[in-house]
Amino acid sequence: MTPPQLKHRARQLALYAVIGVLATAAHYAVMAMLLNAGWLPVQASTAGAFCGAVVAYIANRKWTFEMDHSTRRMMRFMAVAALGLLMNAIGLMAIYQWLIPSVIWAQLLTTALVFVATFLINLKWSFA
Numbered sequence: 001m002t003p004p005q006l007k008h009r010a011r012q013l014a015l016y017a018v019i020g021v022l023a024t025a026a027h028y029a030v031m032a033m034l035l036n037a038g039w040l041p042v043q044a045s046t047a048g049a050f051c052g053a054v055v056a057y058i059a060n061r062k063w064t065f066e067m068d069h070s071t072r073r074m075m076r077f078m079a080v081a082a083l084g085l086l087m088n089a090i091g092l093m094a095i096y097q098w099l100i101p102s103v104i105w106a107q108l109l110t111t112a113l114v115f116v117a118t119f120l121i122n123l124k125w126s127f128a
Contacts (some may be wrong), residue, residue, distance in 0.1 A: 014065040016119050019056055027052030053081045065127035076126040082117045 001009070031048030035041065057077045061067050088110055096106035 012064050012117060012123070016122075017062060017115070019059040019064060020115065022059065023052040023056035026055040049058070049085075053078060056081070058123065063122070067127050073126055075124060080121050080126055083121070084114050085116050087117060089116045 010030070027045075027048040030051040031044045034044035034047055039047070057074055057095040060077070061069060061073065063090060067073060092103075093106055095110055096103060100106040106110055
């Protein structure tokens, strides 16, 4: 990879991280509103997570990967989001049980691994 390509990839990774924070904020905001409206926690969180995934798709499509909308890209992105959720659950369970006996540290490592994995899958598949 050439230096300009590395710079571009670093920019994409940084945008992906910032957008992840914004998508998480959207998730939590929707969840809070729904909890205040009387929804059950799991239902509110699930709806919030879906909204966060939509925010992440729109922003990453536009700014991180600079692509036009297509249903195929959106469905692939959502599949990667679902895979990320599964990787988080399995990764946290394994890391916490066998590597790091601290939930916080295990989750931080899991989050980092899932972040890199979903970025690469979205780069090479969802937005290829």
